[in-house]
Structure formats: C-alpha cells, structure tokens
Amino acid sequence: MHNISNNKNELQINNEINDKEIRLIGADGTMLGIVSTSEALEMAFQKNLDLVKISPNAVPPVCKIVDYNKAMYEKAKKEKEAKKSQKLVTLKEVRLSAKIEEHDLDFKVKNAYKFLSEGNKVKASIRFKGRQQKYTDDGYEVLSKFAESLKEVGAIDKAPLLEGRVMSIILSPQKP
Structure with a gap:
C-alpha cells in the first residue's frame, strides 16, 4: 500500500481519489460496477493492493485495484517500447x-x-x-x-x- 505524492502526469492513488462514486475494476480485470470510493478503498486494502484511478475523465471515473509499483513499471515499459519504435526524420x-x-x-x-x-x-x-x-x-x-x-x-x-x-x-x- 502506497501513499506517494504524485506529479500531475502520474495517476491518483488511494486517498488522493476524491470522487463519491467510481466504476471499479477488480485485480483480476473483472468489472465490479459502480461503488463508493470508501468501499473501493476498503476492498483494495483487504487485498493489500492499491486503488488507482486509470480514467479520470470518464463519468464516473474508472479505478482499478492493482499493485501501484507494478502498474507504474508496466506503464514505463510500454512508453519505452513506443519510444524505441519511433523513427526521427530530419x-x-x-x-x-x-x-x-x-x-x-x-x-x-x-x-x-x-x-x-x-x-x-x-x-x-x-x-x-x-x-x-x-x-x-x-x-x-x-x-x-x-x-x-x-x-x-x-x-x-x-x-x-x-x-x-x-x-x-x-x-x-x-x-x-
């Protein structure tokens, strides 16, 4: 469980999520429906994982129960791969x-x-x-x-x- 202060380009996690209701996705990828943020936080803490807001612009916002460090590592890995495949034309x-x-x-x-x-x-x-x-x-x-x-x-x-x-x-x- 993490409570790291984030930059603006990073995801909101755990207590940083202020929305009343969120659309929740479980740790295994199943859709759990619309729940209150406190209920979602409780579910994440029970599994010893983090609640991460993955789509802040959706109505209601979409959050997922995941290991935050693992999610950030995967995100960085995808960005690095995308950058590698780009061709710079001069x-x-x-x-x-x-x-x-x-x-x-x-x-x-x-x-x-x-x-x-x-x-x-x-x-x-x-x-x-x-x-x-x-x-x-x-x-x-x-x-x-x-x-x-x-x-x-x-x-x-x-x-x-x-x-x-x-x-x-x-x-x-x-x-x-």
Missing part, C-alpha cells in the same frame, strides 16, 4: 546553383541519395543573387533534373517553388 539541405556543372550536380545527387536511403528528407535549394533572378527557369530545370535523378529513392513532397530569392524542392524517402 531534413537535410543540399544547396545547388542555377549554373551548376554536371559533375557537381552528380556529387550533390550522390549525397542526397545517401540521405534519402537513411530515411531523412532532403531539401534542395538554389539562391538567386543579383542578376541571376532573371534566370529562374534555369533553376527550375536544375531542380527538376535533381528530383528526376533521385526518383527511385525519393518522392517529391513539395514541387519546385520560388520564395523570394530562393527556389527549393523537398523530397521524402519512398516507402519500400
């Missing part, structure tokens, strides 16, 4: 120019290919300076060629778009 940027040479473009494509293969998104951008702004069509062609070279590992998320002086395209890795 956005890698590749800078190009409107008058890029073939070899340089191939080198940039090779880097972007590596990023996409690792599961990251790639943003290719061209910055137009001064008089280059007249030749945005060249930039569009370079970005289209860049995306075409990577079509086997990447799909276009955002088509080439001119925003101010920068034209960019975003590619995301294709699902296998």
Whole structure:
C-alpha cells in the first residue's frame, strides 16, 4: 500500500481519489460496477493492493485495484517500447546553383541519395543573387533534373517553388 505524492502526469492513488462514486475494476480485470470510493478503498486494502484511478475523465471515473509499483513499471515499459519504435526524420539541405556543372550536380545527387536511403528528407535549394533572378527557369530545370535523378529513392513532397530569392524542392524517402 502506497501513499506517494504524485506529479500531475502520474495517476491518483488511494486517498488522493476524491470522487463519491467510481466504476471499479477488480485485480483480476473483472468489472465490479459502480461503488463508493470508501468501499473501493476498503476492498483494495483487504487485498493489500492499491486503488488507482486509470480514467479520470470518464463519468464516473474508472479505478482499478492493482499493485501501484507494478502498474507504474508496466506503464514505463510500454512508453519505452513506443519510444524505441519511433523513427526521427530530419531534413537535410543540399544547396545547388542555377549554373551548376554536371559533375557537381552528380556529387550533390550522390549525397542526397545517401540521405534519402537513411530515411531523412532532403531539401534542395538554389539562391538567386543579383542578376541571376532573371534566370529562374534555369533553376527550375536544375531542380527538376535533381528530383528526376533521385526518383527511385525519393518522392517529391513539395514541387519546385520560388520564395523570394530562393527556389527549393523537398523530397521524402519512398516507402519500400
């Protein structure tokens, strides 16, 4: 039996539960119905377990008779598993120019290919300076060629778009 002061993200247990009536679930998982909180606490104490509020927003709130430490351990274990299975996707940027040479473009494509293969998104951008702004069509062609070279590992998320002086395209890795 525990009477630990909780953080806001933790569950309410035993004497912290102030509701008059609760929906009670037994230690074996059976539904025991709606009972008063004092009656539920008495049942938990008889079994030498804790009364834990598992669904505070329900009407009436749902409580369960369990071993509090075991419940918290299981909850932490589930959260750790969920975190392990998450994949963090980052956005890698590749800078190009409107008058890029073939070899340089191939080198940039090779880097972007590596990023996409690792599961990251790639943003290719061209910055137009001064008089280059007249030749945005060249930039569009370079970005289209860049995306075409990577079509086997990447799909276009955002088509080439001119925003101010920068034209960019975003590619995301294709699902296998």
